[in-house]
Amino acid sequence: MLLEENNYDEAFSLFKKLARETPSVQSLNNLAWLMLREEENRDDARALLEQALVLNPKSSFPYMMLGEIALHNRQYEKAKNYLQKALMFNETEEATYNLAMAHFHLGEFEQAATVFSCCEGDSGLTQLHEVVSWLNAGHIDKAKALLANWNEEADDYTGAIEIADVYIELGCYNEARVQFEKEWNSCYLAPYIVSRYAYTLWKLKDYDTCRAIIQQAIQQNKEEQIDEQERELEEHWTAQDRDECIKELTEQQQTLEMLWPRLENGVVPPFDYDMYPNGGCQLFGCMQHGHPEYEEVARGEIL
The missing domain is CATH 1.25.40.10 (Tetratricopeptide repeat domain)
Structure with a gap:
């Protein structure tokens, strides 16, 4: 009580x-x-x-x-x-x-996909876990079929960026581009997302757009650094907090500036996919x- x-x-x-x-x-x-x-x-x-x-x-x-x-x-x-x-x-x-x-995580991907399919939800993160499990199990057709029937109107619909990321692993670059474009101008342009979209455009040989989105991200990063420099210090935002934030942004900028040369050298941005345990009462x-x-x-x- x-x-x-x-x-x-x-x-x-x-x-x-x-x-x-x-x-x-x-x-x-x-x-x-x-x-x-x-x-x-x-x-x-x-x-x-x-x-x-x-x-x-x-x-x-x-x-x-x-x-x-x-x-x-x-x-x-x-x-x-x-x-x-x-x-x-x-x-x-x-x-x-x-x-x-x-x-x-034990590499039992078919069992993982089957068990994920027993969970509730429609076109949410759990279902995306099922797609990735089928992908890792080598059942590409099953993974593609699930994504092809994704419901954007579902209550627990996962983001288009996440779907695009999985489409890349399926080799479906046109489909990945469509998903990236849905949320590109409303998402935070973190280096990982930029690298994956840039790689998609590189595979589609749209080099102009590839360069453009990298430059867009670099410019956004520079503006964010200026904003943090000018942000007023207070109890919950100290000089140390500011310096650490700017350091992180500077490192991100360097990563973005190296992205185009890395793509030219054939580097494939690795797929980074996480799962987190469920809690409950x-x-x-x-x-x-x-x-x-x-x-x-x-x-x-x-x-």
């Missing part, structure tokens, strides 16, 4: 007291959840959850969090084992997604999400 009322310090104190004085699946799990979600202390959360496992929990919650932590720590085989155990108790969206991610007795107390879970063997 204290947590629901945003009395975090009091709630946290009580959770710690319960875990210390009456360690149980619920008290250890709930304190671990706070450590993971609020304190961002994965090591302490993992230690608490491992204590809970000794008690043979009849719930997916501890296993889901341990799987998530293992993903963050790049322990993918361990993550897969935890998440498969979690799904034996309850097939949740978070556990399914995280299991697919574990498969992906694994708190016994959470009123907001309607989670029962662990005793109720154990009796019914749910969650």
Whole structure:
């Protein structure tokens, strides 16, 4: 109740007291959840959850969090084992997604694609993960078919720039260009995005436009440096903050200025694709999400 009322310090104190004085699946799990979600202390959360496992929990919650932590720590085989155990108790969206991610990082691309396809959503980032999984599995036709039916009106539609990036890996440069053009004038021209679009135009032999978009990015970068130089210093924007920002922008400018020569030398800008674990609520007795107390879970063997 204290947590629901945003009395975090009091709630946290009580959770710690319960875990210390009456360690149980619920008290250890709930304190671990706070450590993971609020304190961002994965090591302490993992230690608490491992204590809970000794008690043979009849719930997916501890296993889901341990799987998530293992993903963050790049322990993918361990993550897969935890998440498969979690799904034996309850097939949740978070556990399914995280299991697919574990498969992906283990090089089990077909399994990853199949599991990602079980997740909810329409034309969102999860579906793009499925496309990339099929791509890595060598099923190019499946990857292309999914992208060909992308729904721009979907609620969780992922950005055109991200789609363009994947089209490049499929060798579909015309399709990639169409996607880049949709958002080019509204996106931040980071060196990675510029390099990927420039490479697309280079492959299409549109050298004039390729030069133009590189120069556009360089000019935008120079203007941003001027803006940061003239920005008024304050408590939350110190001279050190300014200098670090300008240093980063200067490095980005140098990268952009080298882009054209690198393309001339046949350098292919590498594909940089990230996935991040899903979190969610694994708190016994959470009123907001309607989670029962662990005793109720154990009796019914749910969650």
